[in-house]
Amino acid sequence: MENIDYARVFEEIADLLEIQDANPFRIRAYRNAARTIETLSQSLDSILADEEAELTDLPGIGKDMAAKIRELHETGSLQALENLRQEVPGGLIEVMRIPGLGPKRARQLWDELEITTLAELEVAAREDRLESISGFGPTLQARVLKGIEELRARAGRFKLSDADIYVPPLLKYLRESKGVTDLEVAGSYRRRCETVGDIDILVTAAEAASIMDAFVDYPEAREVLARGPTKSSIRLKSGLQVDLRVVERESYGAAMVYFTGSKAHNIVIRGISRERKLKINEYGVFRGGELIAGKTEAEVYAAIDLPWITPELREDRGEVRAAKGGKLPRLIERGEIRGDLQMHTQYSDGKETVEEMVEGCRARGYEYMAITDHGPALAMTGLEPDDFREQYREIDEVQSRYDDIRILKSAEVDIMADGTLDLPDDLLAEMDVIVISVHHKFNMSRGEMTRRITRAMQHPRVNILAHPTGRLINRREPYPVDVEQLVKVAADHGVMLELNSQPDRLDLRDFHLQMARDAGVKVVISTDAHRTAELDFIAYGVDQARRGWLEKEDVANTCELDAFLELLNE
Structure with missing residues (x-):
């Protein structure tokens, strides 16, 4: 298990206890344990593998919490959490995340309207039934509906810091595959966006079949979503989807530009290429049917008279205009x-x-x-x-x-x-x-x-x-x-x-x-x-x-x- 997986278990326990209006100090103990684990510089699994290591030396980890960590490590589950899940519907955790609700109001909704999921909450709000509960009025009801929309809009996106837990080990694993030449992440992860959806990885390799085999056999993969000769997709145990594409060496730079994005940035780049009677896509820069650039990103940008633009700036917020004028910022390090x-x-x-x-x-x-x-x-x-x-x-x-x-x-x-x-x-x-x-x-x-x-x-x-x-x-x-x-x-x-x-x-x-x-x-x-x-x-x-x-x-x-x-x- 990754540290964040341990942390999420303790966060869920804290959430469920909060809905039960449990002792605040008990709730805080679980949240402190989660925070300690999530910010460890060392893998918790490696600490547990060391027979001389004492979990109680970690801040916020007492004997009881240490025992729960070991139970989770050894069995993959935690009886304390399973017991709470029997007592409190898990959907209430999502309900309490809605701005203006929180654990006490989530419990109120459960007790008085038997609401245990976001879907049930939305139906009740649209039918004006929330107003029947003490403390709920039209303003809060409107905020609940808005909050549900916002929560759904965020669904499926991982914080960048969470993606950083899962992506580097996968890259290390893939780089050990036979015949790999180039291998990098593209997309919003490369642009260091605050949240990411799917992870896009591009690779050049002497043996495409070999790296595809390794990819779909990755030990942390939960399921294989698609498998092909040049593109495969897996979903990790964390829920993060990863797509791997094998590209030709002469097209690697063009593919990196295309799949790094953003979409808005790429539209501007394609517009410039059309002005020059060129065509840019993920395979390269073409004049007529002739490939004139594509091996590196710098080569692709140079083909349309631009300097290389760092990925963090590729959002169509003036970076192309600045590049044309030689005014790209020297970004902080x-x-x-x-x-x-x-x-x-x-x-x-x-x-x-x-x-x-x-x-x-x-x-x-x-x-x-x-x-x-x-x-x-x-x-x-x-x-x-x-x-x-x-x-x-x-x-x-x-x-x-x-x-x-x-x-x-x-x-x-x-x-x-x-x-x-x-x-x-x-x-x-x-x-x-x-x-x-x-x-x-x-x-x-x-x-x-x-x-x-x-x-x-x-x-x-x-x-x-x-x-x-x-x-x-x-x-x-x-x-x-x-x-x-x-x-x-x-x-x-x-x-x-x-x-x-x-x-x-x-x-x-x-x-x-x-x-x-x-x-x-x-x-x-x-x-x-x-x-x-x-x-x-x-x-x-x-x-x-x-x-x-x-x-x-x-x-x-x-x-x-x-x-x-x-x-x-x-």
Whole structure:
């Protein structure tokens, strides 16, 4: 099993317990275990294979949880989960994902209307039966129908980070096949889109039959969907569909351009080729019936007088025009990040100590970092002002032992419904950098939410607006907010906008990043890490930044420490 498969089991248990209104600490224990497992740098199976390894050494894994992990490893199932599935209809998990519902209302729907699936929920909403339940009115009923539509639109798409778990092992396996010359992934995965559908793999090989045999026999394949001499399709045990195409060597570059996409980008490319009396398809570039280019992508682009365009930009958002004018951006690289400006410790909802997070940042070569634990508005885990001052004393003590990294005192300050902040000004004055964000009361109108956030941004001490739209990929839509207005206020007041690198956030989106770049607003790429392993999520932020056309100069935390501190004081 992959780590994510273990994690999903514990997440499902937590969901089912939440519907049962079980003890919150018990629910949190399962969610913490899932998060620990999902972010392990080592395979859980390899840890279990080591007789000397102790699962209880992992954060959030006690004896009971360790026993459940071993049961799952040894039997492929978990009795505790099977018992819960008998008690709670599994379809309620999907129901509780609808914005505005949650576990308590899902349970209410089950108890009062015997609704256990999305289909039953949709029928009841369309028949206006939800209004018969206490707390459900016409507005919520309309939101439920909208939420069902959005959930269906997302169905079948995997987060990029999930695809990253399954694709590299398959590529490694295929590259070991006899006669493989070239083998790469195309499609939305190659463009590093935030979600992917099917995975497209292209290969050149001396023996097509041999690699097709290996592909359909892949041990992690659940079923073979199609098999042919040059194209086969499988579905992995994870549910991810993978298509493998064998192409001729002289057409490999053309096929990579075609299958990488996007469709909109390819339409523009074909239009240029027609202007030059050429034809471009997955087999090459043709003049009349003669193949004139196709072996490499660079060769294909050169045939229509364009430089090679990096896959992340191929979305028809001006990249071809920029290429024609020699104005393609020099996109940011991961190695140019010098600090991480959002992370959490055990003081609030993080899993590791201040010093452990410092060591994690030092191991990644950072010059600076900010500890940004939550304030009192996050009721269960937020800190009061005296707690922050205690933490800052610890930061001073830890800082005294490290001269190669600057630990910035900070907080992730909650924006209240009226646009005020949940921490007092005298405490804000003690901080090096102030990060603000929204964590509650999402159900405001677009105008109300925009006024709420922009009021907070105009506070004279605020430096960074974190995860500005509040979305969770495949789980929660962005709250209604005028991002263009946020960008304008950021430009007017010198506030930086965060690109949150958590794989289920990636907030801001790529086109919002372009908007910020065009307005001259600095972006900060942060991880929002809750343990040291999550500091590596910076890679997803950089992927998203590249899709948003960001260069090193557009990203504040590519600056050296002194230059970054100057930015904070501007």
